[in-house]
Amino acid sequence: MPEHGGDAGRCSSGLSAQNYRGATPEDRAIYRKWIFGMVIFYSALLLISGVVAIVIDLSPSLTRLTTLSAQPSVASSRSN
Secondary structure (H helix, E strand, O other), rough: OOOHOOOHOOOOOOOOOOOOOOHHHHHHHHHHHHHHHHHHHHHHHHHHHHHHHHHHHHHHOOOHHHHHOOOOOOOOOOOO
């Protein structure tokens, strides 16, 4: 029921760029810590993804589809 405030997209209780100036110093500090935490989290996620991609690429034991598709197909030995 939207008339009871169930829409999370319209929640305005959080600190945003529009009301940052009017916030208390405590709220600003919490907002900065939260933003800093999000930057650290996504940077770490990107770094881990890059390391995993490099490790997978350097692993010689994995089968690569590109090398399999580059091999010529074996022709039939009997003639028509």
